[in-house]
Amino acid sequence: GDSVTQTEGLVTVTEGLPVKLNCTYQTTYLTIAFFWYVQYLNEAPQVLLRSSTDNKRTEHQGFHATLHKSSSSFHLQKSSAQLSDSALYYCALFSGGSNAKLTFGKGTKLSVKS
């Protein structure tokens, strides 16, 4: 089945510095889309980024990610972290067809310090 591996636990960065959250995957199905979800404290998760196109950079709210099928990766990056970026981040992939699945990594907690 599908699996997603992301930077586990807590990542702490200083405000203004770059941040990178790693995500790699394995899939045996026809994978349609890849996602980064963000969940702020006491809020529900929401989609931050998504991509279906190999080697195409996707951007939103200052974050960017590029799907690289050759290395099975979809890392999340930001050039300058903000205090408001502190949240829980999930990488996920969606496989379609008759056996549709949405598979998540275990989540990475990002803490941005001043």
Next chain:
Amino acid sequence: DAGVTQTPRHEVAEKGQTIILKCEPVSGHNDLFWYRQTKIQGLELLSYFRSKSLMEDGGAFKDRFKAEMLNSSFSTLKIQPTEPKDSAVYLCASSLDWGVSYEQYFGPGTRLTVL
């Protein structure tokens, strides 16, 4: 428009009980998801309905977890029998057309505690 509604917001159950969680999706949405969230495992998909048809039945969750779409505007998640390890936040989300928009609207969740 009302968002996704989940009831109850909090539930406490004894081990072995049957509990039913409820979800009303955004009006007109065709796709519905049930998730479980814990600090250890993170976010896990339990069920996924596309136009009321079950597309994903949760694999390892199948034996005690059953989600149903009773109609296009109401879904339930039954856990039978409950175990302490089921203590988690259960989230429901809906989408107009997930395979096209990839937009999901989440409900506030039900926090379940199993003693």
